[in-house]
Amino acid sequence: MPPGLAASAPGLPWVQGAGSPLVATPAATPRRLYLRRAWSAEQQILQHLADRQRLPVEPPANLAAQLDRLFPDAAPDGGTDWQRVACETAARNRIALITGGPGTGKTTTVVRLLALLAAEARDRGRPFVVKLAAPTGKAASRLSQSIGAGLARLPEDLREGLPTDASTLHRLLGLQGEGTAPTAPPLVADLVVVDEASMIDLEMMARLLAAVPVSARLVLLGDKDQLASVEAGAVLAQLCERPDLAPQRVTLRHSHRFDAASGIGRWATRINEGDAPGVLADWDALPRWSAAGTDVIRRLDATAARHATLEDCVRHGWSGWRDRLQAAVARSDACDDADALALLDAFARFQVLCALREGPWGVEQLNPRIQRALGLPLREHWYAGRPVMVTRNDYALKLMNGDVGLCLPQAGGTLRVAFRDAEGRLRWVQPSRLESVDTVFAMTVHKSQGSEFDDLLLVLPDTPTPVVTRELFYTGLTRARRRATLLAPSREVLRQAVEKRVRRSGGLAGD
Numbered sequence: 001m002p003p004g005l006a007a008s009a010p011g012l013p014w015v016q017g018a019g020s021p022l023v024a025t026p027a028a029t030p031r032r033l034y035l036r037r038a039w040s041a042e043q044q045i046l047q048h049l050a051d052r053q054r055l056p057v058e059p060p061a062n063l064a065a066q067l068d069r070l071f072p073d074a075a076p077d078g079g080t081d082w083q084r085v086a087c088e089t090a091a092r093n094r095i096a097l098i099t100g101g102p103g104t105g106k107t108t109t110v111v112r113l114l115a116l117l118a119a120e121a122r123d124r125g126r127p128f129v130v131k132l133a134a135p136t137g138k139a140a141s142r143l144s145q146s147i148g149a150g151l152a153r154l155p156e157d158l159r160e161g162l163p164t165d166a167s168t169l170h171r172l173l174g175l176q177g178e179g180t181a182p183t184a185p186p187l188v189a190d191l192v193v194v195d196e197a198s199m200i201d202l203e204m205m206a207r208l209l210a211a212v213p214v215s216a217r218l219v220l221l222g223d224k225d226q227l228a229s230v231e232a233g234a235v236l237a238q239l240c241e242r243p244d245l246a247p248q249r250v251t252l253r254h255s256h257r258f259d260a261a262s263g264i265g266r267w268a269t270r271i272n273e274g275d276a277p278g279v280l281a282d283w284d285a286l287p288r289w290s291a292a293g294t295d296v297i298r299r300l301d302a303t304a305a306r307h308a309t310l311e312d313c314v315r316h317g318w319s320g321w322r323d324r325l326q327a328a329v330a331r332s333d334a335c336d337d338a339d340a341l342a343l344l345d346a347f348a349r350f351q352v353l354c355a356l357r358e359g360p361w362g363v364e365q366l367n368p369r370i371q372r373a374l375g376l377p378l379r380e381h382w383y384a385g386r387p388v389m390v391t392r393n394d395y396a397l398k399l400m401n402g403d404v405g406l407c408l409p410q411a412g413g414t415l416r417v418a419f420r421d422a423e424g425r426l427r428w429v430q431p432s433r434l435e436s437v438d439t440v441f442a443m444t445v446h447k448s449q450g451s452e453f454d455d456l457l458l459v460l461p462d463t464p465t466p467v468v469t470r471e472l473f474y475t476g477l478t479r480a481r482r483r484a485t486l487l488a489p490s491r492e493v494l495r496q497a498v499e500k501r502v503r504r505s506g507g508l509a510g511d
Contacts, residue, residue, distance in 0.1 A: 025507070032507070038232045041202040042507055045235070048209035052094045053244065055214050059092045060120035070112040070158075083109045086250035090219050091116060097197075097240060097249040099224045101268060102452065102478045103257025106221045107143065110193050111150030113219070115158040117191060122160075131189045132166035135199040135229075137390070137400025139450030140166040141420070143195040168400045169194070169204060170393055173211050187211050196450045197222035201231035202506075224251075225272050226475045227446060228502060238508035257481060263296035264480055271474045276498040283494060289485050291316045296482070300457065302489035310366075311373035313457055313485060314441070317350035322374055325385045334411040337426040340418035343406055347387055349454040352442040353476045355468050355497075361461045361489065363442045370441040382431045384409045388417065389447060392436035397429055402450060404440060407431060445476040455483045462489035464496050473497040 023039040025032045034042070060066060071084040082100075086109045090096035098106055114130060121128035132147060134140040148164040169175075174185055192212045194200070197220040200208070212218050220236065228234035240249055255265060270278045286299035289309060300309060315322070324343050328335045335343075352370060356362035368378060377383045386407040390399045398421075405419040416428040440447070442459070458476045460468060477484055488494040 030507075035232070038202050041206040041233075044206040045202070045209055045508060048206075048214075049095070049239075049245075051214050052209075052218070053248075055094055057092065057094050057217070060116060061123075063088065063091060063116075066116050066119065070116060082250060082252045082254070083112075086252060087113045087116065089248060089250050090217065093217070093248045094214065095218045095245075095248055096220070097236070097245060098219060098221050098252065099236070099240060099249070100252030101223055101225070101255055103255040104252035105254075106252060107146040107195070108150050109252070110219060110221065111147055111154065114147075114151075114162050114191070114193075115154055117217070118160070118162055119158065121190070128161075128191070129189045130163050131172060131187060131192045132163060132195075133169050133172040133192070134166055134195040134450065135169050135204070136196070136402030136450050137168055137393075138402035138404065139196040139199070140168050140400070141403075142450060142452070145424075166195070168393070169200070169208065170400070173207055175207070185211065186213060187216070189213065189216050191217045191219070193219045193221065195221045198224060198226045198236045199229050199449055200235055201229035202233035202235060203231070204229075205233070205235045223478075225471065226478075227449060227471045230446060233506060233508075234502065235508060238506055241509040243510055264477060264484060267297060268474060268478050271470055271477070271498055274470065274499055274501075276495045279498050280491060280495060283486070283488065283491070286486070289313055296484070298483070298485045300485050300487040302462070302487060310457075310487065311369070314350075314352060314370050314373055317352075317455055317457065318347065318374060320349075321346035322385075329384050329409055331409075335408040335418075340406065340408055340426050341420065341424075343408065344404075344418065344420055347406060348404070350456065351448065351451070351453040351479070352457045352459065353445050353448050353479065354442050354459045355445060355472055355476070356461050356465065357444060359461055361459050361487070363438075363444055366442040366459065367439050371439075374441075382407055382415055384415065387440050388434065388437040389440040389443060390434070390436065391438055394436070397433060398427070399429070399434075402447070405429070405437075445472050445479075448479050449475060451479060452481050453479055454481050455485075456480045457485045457487060460486075460488045460490075460493050460497060462493065464490075464493055466500075468493060468497045469500045469502050470498055471502050 021036050023034045023036050067084055067088060071081055083105050086098045090098065090113050098109060100106055118128045132143055134143050143166040144164050151159040151162055151164060189212065194208065222236045224237045224240045228237060239245055267279065267282065283299065286297060287293060287295050289298045289300045291312065300313060321343060324346055328339050328343065352366060354361065354363045354366060358364055372378060376385050384407060388405055388407065390401055390403040393400050399419060403419055405417040407415050407417045410416050415431055417431055417434060419427045419429065421427055456479055
């Protein structure tokens with residue numbers, strides 16, 4: 001053993017001074033061992049939070065009257081209007097955490113916050129600069145659409161000059177690559193709103209907080225019960241546990257998409273509560289899948305799925321898309337922008353989500369199985385109808401990790417891949433220029449974060465695996481807007497998916 005190591009960290013002799021890649025916390029605190037990069041990022045986050053909380057903020061004048069105008073209706077359940085509470089909390093603080101499940105109105109709340117703060121700035125003759133962002137291109141596009149739709153519902157005088165264009169965090173912070181820059185340049189902003197904050201890892205959160213001026217308001221939106229980031233940390237969930245952030249945290253409770261008594265709402269609640277007996281009882285009572293079924297949640301029998309039922313399910317789910325695609329391929333002229341937009345919309349209404357990439361119920365085996373069921377060629381790499389997801393930011397092509405495109409026919413028998421940008425316009429890319437893409441008839445639940453689908457098939461594996469957790473099950477199920485079909489070959493895996501939680505230790509929770 002090299003001299004001096006044992007003295008530097010008793011009990012952990014491989015940890016040494018500032019040059020060590022590992023850091024051990026003092027014995028007087030909860031004992032943790034960090035990679036130094038993760039420890040440094042966590043310390044930076046804590047320092048930025050302390051700096052932000054120390055700086056007082058002047059709330060808008062006549063705040064109560066302005067909130068009355070923006071929130072004229074009573075709460076749906078007759079109780080507390082948590083959207084109004086969240087808006088007021090964000091107006092009174094330099095940082096606000098607004099959490100809640102799908103359809104609880106997080107972006108609706110932010111739209112009204114934008115209107116409130118912009119009106120205050122106009123009254124004082126000040127500029128008001130807003131930055132909107134999300135971790136992936138797909139999530140940024142959805143945020144832009146949601147903000148735009150919310151602003152359209154406001155009186156014209158309240159939406160004057162407000163932005164709808166959201167960018168990825170990489171683009172917002174000027175990280176032109178895979179995020180290897182140690183710091184990001186300071187932002188010029190009065191308000192920064194970041195959606196899908198559960199996907200942000202330790203290092204990215206440290207960069208974000210360093211770039212947002214302490215004088216600006218920062219609003220983090222997300223669902224703390226969803227899957228945490230793929231990289232290190234569970235930042236949003238741990239920040240929501242900090243006692244000193246409790247006054248700046250609001251959880252939206254009422255879902256406008258499905259109520260607690262609906263199938264998806266009831267399942268989501270039971271999953272988050274760890275109610276395995278209740279979930280198993282509900283599973284036993286679910287109707288089996290049929291093309292004529294109208295139930296919100298259905299059960300796909302695993303034995304039959306090994307033969308034809310899964311294929312029937314996906315053919316039914318993508319029936320409208322397949323009919324449109326066949327019509328487009330049969331034509332002699334090129335697939336135009338209108339055709340491509342319609343095909344992208346039709347494809348996005350249904351999706352197969354898997355817990356795993358590998359194995360008989362994973363993405364890699366289900367993708368060719370679905371491809372065959374839809375009657376698409378198996379021997380060709382690029383073919384009309386191939387859906388692809390970008391897996392790495394490509395700044396030259398202006399494509400971000402998570403963007404989904406469709407390969408479609410052009411004049412002369414050539415192929416191009418159609419992508420929709422944040423403004424809803426079409427961009428066409430040659431297949432040969434796409435180096436980092438995956439076929440996504442089936443995608444992992446992790447890759448589905450930031451997306452929503454009218455209808456989905458959620459596939460769990462047939463044997464227990466550490467990947468299948470409560471957070472994954474909840475995240476996958478709540479990607480559905482209207483209807484979900486569950487394929488769970490094993491009751492034990494279903495039980496594990498409710499009982500097993502992701503445990504990521506860290507000091508952000510304030511313990």
